[in-house]
Amino acid sequence: MAWRFSFRAVGWLLALIGGLLLVARLAIAAANSEFIEGTFASFEVIVPLMAGLHAALLFAPDDEPALELLLAAPRPAAYLIYERLAVLIVLQGGLALALSVLTVVITHGEKLITPMIGYGENLITLMIIWIAPTVCIVGLCLLATLYARRTAFGVLTAIMICVAMAFGREVILPTFPNLWFTIFYLDARAVTPEQYFANRAFLLGVGVVALALVLRRMRDEEALLGYSEAKNG
Amino acid sequence: MSKLNAIARYELLMAWRRRSLPILWLLLLVGSIFFTTLVANSSRPTADADQADVVESTLAAADLPEWAQGIDMLVVEHTVGLFSVVITGMVFFMVGVTLLMGEVIPLDRQFKVRELLDTLPISRATYLVGKLLGAWIGVLLGILIGGALCVVAIRLILGIYDLRVFAVMWLVMLTPMALVAAALSVLAGSFFGSRRTAVLVGLLVLPFVMTLAMVAVPTLGGIGALIEPIYALVVQMEPSAATNTLIGQRIEDTLLVFAGVVLAAWTVVWGWMRVRSAR
Numbered sequence: 001m002a003w004r005f006s007f008r009a010v011g012w013l014l015a016l017i018g019g020l021l022l023v024a025r026l027a028i029a030a031a032n033s034e035f036i037e038g039t040f041a042s043f044e045v046i047v048p049l050m051a052g053l054h055a056a057l058l059f060a061p062d063d064e065p066a067l068e069l070l071l072a073a074p075r076p077a078a079y080l081i082y083e084r085l086a087v088l089i090v091l092q093g094g095l096a097l098a099l100s101v102l103t104v105v106i107t108h109g110e111k112l113i114t115p116m117i118g119y120g121e122n123l124i125t126l127m128i129i130w131i132a133p134t135v136c137i138v139g140l141c142l143l144a145t146l147y148a149r150r151t152a153f154g155v156l157t158a159i160m161i162c163v164a165m166a167f168g169r170e171v172i173l174p175t176f177p178n179l180w181f182t183i184f185y186l187d188a189r190a191v192t193p194e195q196y197f198a199n200r201a202f203l204l205g206v207g208v209v210a211l212a213l214v215l216r217r218m219r220d221e222e223a224l225l226g227y228s229e230a231k232n233g
Numbered sequence: 234m235s236k237l238n239a240i241a242r243y244e245l246l247m248a249w250r251r252r253s254l255p256i257l258w259l260l261l262l263v264g265s266i267f268f269t270t271l272v273a274n275s276s277r278p279t280a281d282a283d284q285a286d287v288v289e290s291t292l293a294a295a296d297l298p299e300w301a302q303g304i305d306m307l308v309v310e311h312t313v314g315l316f317s318v319v320i321t322g323m324v325f326f327m328v329g330v331t332l333l334m335g336e337v338i339p340l341d342r343q344f345k346v347r348e349l350l351d352t353l354p355i356s357r358a359t360y361l362v363g364k365l366l367g368a369w370i371g372v373l374l375g376i377l378i379g380g381a382l383c384v385v386a387i388r389l390i391l392g393i394y395d396l397r398v399f400a401v402m403w404l405v406m407l408t409p410m411a412l413v414a415a416a417l418s419v420l421a422g423s424f425f426g427s428r429r430t431a432v433l434v435g436l437l438v439l440p441f442v443m444t445l446a447m448v449a450v451p452t453l454g455g456i457g458a459l460i461e462p463i464y465a466l467v468v469q470m471e472p473s474a475a476t477n478t479l480i481g482q483r484i485e486d487t488l489l490v491f492a493g494v495v496l497a498a499w500t501v502v503w504g505w506m507r508v509r510s511a512r
């Protein structure tokens with residue numbers, strides 16, 4: 001019952017849109033091999049953006065119907081996040097994984113440039129490109145929605161992060177090269193393999209810390225109810 | 234009129250208390266100031282380059298066209314750099330406006346006060362215009378406050394620049410686009426009854442709003458040329474009286490198109506609300 005409710009609360013529309021965009025990009029690459037490299041880059045852009053938007057919609061205390069009832073139930077409030085996050089991972093992660101396999105099979109990964117195996121190609125390499133930014137943005141968007149109590153702030157966070165990262169690679173990085181470790185769309189050819197892995201590890205770390213903060217906040221039921229805000233008028 | 238004022242005033246207050254307005258204003262400010270820092274860092278010349286520029290400009294001064302005579306090139310360079318600062322601020326602001334303003338009307342249904350509002354002697358038109366005005370006043374306040382703070386911040390970060398040109402670019406590029414974004418977001422959101430759906434609708438409206446903005450930027454960005462002809466170069470036009478006339482005409486046309494878009498959207502929503510209440 002809880003899982004069914006979680007699936008309904010999470011929705012599948014954004015995963016579908018993300019999947020369609022990736023399939024369209026893949027079809028373009030299949031038709032013209034010159035666009036193959038762009039297909040790998042599109043995973044880096046589309047998967048985190050869609051997962052971030054989706055995460056922003058997971059749990060907003062002010063927009064949650066019957067929040068008091070959910071918090072009064074004997075099961076811990078954190079289960080809400082566990083269940084919805086699991087649905088999100090299955091939907092977004094499963095789709096991205098399936099399309100990654102398809103991409104590697106169709107394109108043979110010929111032009112996939114990786115920091116660890118040079119001009120090699122494999123599924124793991126493609127996954128490294130999108131997993132770290134996705135975990136990071138999911139954590140940050142969940143956190144933004146939870147603390148701001150509204151879905152809109154989480155969605156705004158997702159879009160702003162993606163806009164900033166797009167700017168980051170083209171505009172910020174040339175001016176402030178020391179910020180390479182924060183950039184989602186880091187060009188593996190522009191840094192050393194160690195730097196690339198450090199970047200991915202940093203992004204994963206940020207995502208995990210953000211998720212930990214979300215789960216910590218879920219234990220504070222008074223904060224979830226907005227008790228302190230009501231007290232301050 | 235007092236009803237309209239009351240709706241607009243309370244809408245403004247609620248947007249402030251929901252923290253939508255402070256976040257929007259902050260977005261505009263942070264986007265603009267951060268990009269100014271980038272412009273300042275990327276355009277900082279070396280000492281050798283400085284000297285070379287002085288020699289070159291002295292040699293070439295006599296050959297300069299009329300519109301470039303007696304102009305401080307450093308001021309022009311900094312002011313031209315501000316064009317991208319305004320565009321960045323605009324992008325940040327418009328994304329925020331489109332996503333945060335959509336909830337204005339759905340919230341009345343989410344908080345179950347819509348039925349109560351329907352019992353009051355307020356026409357649909359007054360209700361819609363009041364909501365729009367509330368959103369617009371918030372956006373305008375942000376543009377004015379953000380602009381005033383940016384004027385100081387840019388002076389500190391970048392140095393001298395043409396304040397008149399920056400002020401008109403800020404007002405003419407930001408105001409119409411932000412107002413259109415707010416109007417479309419508020420009106421599109423009115424079809425739905427929850428804040429969550431309104432955000433999703435904002436996501437759908439966003440590409441349309443950004444396309445409008447990107448189409449209008451090359452036109453509205455030329456406004457500086459009406460103050461100093463050299464700023465026609467910002468929009469890749471040759472400075473001249475004819476260019477200024479063309480720029481003025483284009484700006485007028487763009488503003489008319491914007492007004493038409495808002496009016497059309499407003500009419501559709503107003504008509505839909507009337508049909509819905511008649512059922």
